[in-house]
Amino acid sequence: MAKDIIMSGMRPTGKLHLGNYFGALENWVKLQNEYNSFHAIVDWHALTTAYEDTSDLQQNIMDVALDWLSAGLDPDKCTIYVQSEVKEISELFLLLSMITPLSWLERCPTYKDQLKQLEGKNIANYGFLGYPCLMATDILVFKAGYVPVGEDQIPHLELSREIARRFNHIYGDTFPEPEALLTEAKVLPGLDGRKMSKSYENAIYLSDTPEEIQKKVGTMITDPQRIRKDDPGDPGVCSAYALHKVFTKLTELEDTAEKCRGGAIGCVACKRNLAKNLIDFLEPIRAKREELVARPDTVRDILSEGARKAREAAARTLEEARKKMNLNPRSE
Ligand code: AMP
Numbered sequence: 295m296a297k298d299i300i301m302s303g304m305r306p307t308g309k310l311h312l313g314n315y316f317g318a319l320e321n322w323v324k325l326q327n328e329y330n331s332f333h334a335i336v337d338w339h340a341l342t343t344a345y346e347d348t349s350d351l352q353q354n355i356m357d358v359a360l361d362w363l364s365a366g367l368d369p370d371k372c373t374i375y376v377q378s379e380v381k382e383i384s385e386l387f388l389l390l391s392m393i394t395p396l397s398w399l400e401r402c403p404t405y406k407d408q409l410k411q412l413e414g415k416n417i418a419n420y421g422f423l424g425y426p427c428l429m430a431t432d433i434l435v436f437k438a439g440y441v442p443v444g445e446d447q448i449p450h451l452e453l454s455r456e457i458a459r460r461f462n463h464i465y466g467d468t469f470p471e472p473e474a475l476l477t478e479a480k481v482l483p484g485l486d487g488r489k490m491s492k493s494y495e496n497a498i499y500l501s502d503t504p505e506e507i508q509k510k511v512g513t514m515i516t517d518p519q520r521i522r523k524d525d526p527g528d529p530g531v532c533s534a535y536a537l538h539k540v541f542t543k544l545t546e547l548e549d550t551a552e553k554c555r556g557g558a559i560g561c562v563a564c565k566r567n568l569a570k571n572l573i574d575f576l577e578p579i580r581a582k583r584e585e586l587v588a589r590p591d592t593v594r595d596i597l598s599e600g601a602r603k604a605r606e607a608a609a610r611t612l613e614e615a616r617k618k619m620n621l622n623p624r625s626e
């Protein structure tokens with residue numbers, strides 16, 4: 295039996311951090327064994343807000359590809375490609391834009407939210423308004439049934455279903471209605487205890503060196519009430535402990551908490567242990583990345599081959615849509 299299809303993407307906005315790994319990538323790596331998976335580096339989506347300065351675009355695409363491959367996405371198991379290399383997506387996007395009511399796009403909560411958040415930046419553009427229609431196209435062009443995303447993407451998934459339904463209603467059954475495959479809410483805290491995010495400058499990147507990790511962890515704020523290293527501490531208010539909970543084995547974790555409460559371990563030593571565990575965790579990813587960085591042509595080849603496979607699948611759907619819309623002069 296054919297495997298179910300999943301599709302997901304990320305905008306190329308720079309290197310990925312541990313939050314991206316636990317919030318998305320780790321799950322994709324598991325899912326590639328059970329599903330026919332398509333994963334896109336969505337550069338057109340990046341342009342919807344960052345159209346003015348595109349000087350880093352190619353480097354950002356390369357960084358995302360390197361991070362994906364290092365983290366375990368396997369081109370023999372899934373299809374990895376750059377969105378703009380699959381031009382069939384742009385034609386289907388145009389067709390779907392014909393049937394997408396403006397009001398659906400205008401009332402999309404992410405649209406209103408971003409307009410407010412990025413005030414001052416001129417993003418009141420046609421392309422940005424169409425973001426969810428382009429995302430729907432990404433998914434529908436492969437007839438994907440499932441989309442592994444975070445909760446923030448739910449409104450976009452809802453719109454994708456509405457667009458599929460509308461197309462099916464007007465032109466006949468063509469697209470399945472895609473469902474979100476939610477990653478269980480695991481928000482990874484950053485160096486300052488807030489959600490790990492590039493924009494908070496509190497992130498540890500998959501590509502950070504051991505030295506960078508040691509330095510970053512060394513600057514973390516621990517229990518502010520703890521002045522001397524033998525003062526009793528409270529792991530519950532400590533950002534380092536929040537990360538220990540994710541990266542430290544249970545026995546060592548319990549031991550750490552006990553020693554902290556009893557003032558038997560200082561914050562410097564405790565953070566040194568955390569850094570070590572982070573470095574150990576990232577070691578295989580870092581080694582793989584280093585190997586790939588030295589072979590950029592191999593990475594380019596993987597993306598080209600991915601685009602070729604994606605185009606083949608996308609072309610089939612596009613043909614079907616064109617026929618249904620009577621755009622194909624050769625269809626009977
Ligand atoms: P972004 O580039 O912020 O849109 O994130 C890309 C993906 O990583 C999305 O699926 C997010 O849900 C996920 N993500 C980003 N930061 C975190 C975090 N700190 N914890 C968990 N997931 C995250």
Ligand code: TRP
Nearest residue numbers: 301302303304305336339429432
């Ligand atoms: N909007 C998604 C995000 O910001 C990225 C994205 C674009 C996407 N196209 C997609 C995700 C298709 C899943 C499926 O994270």
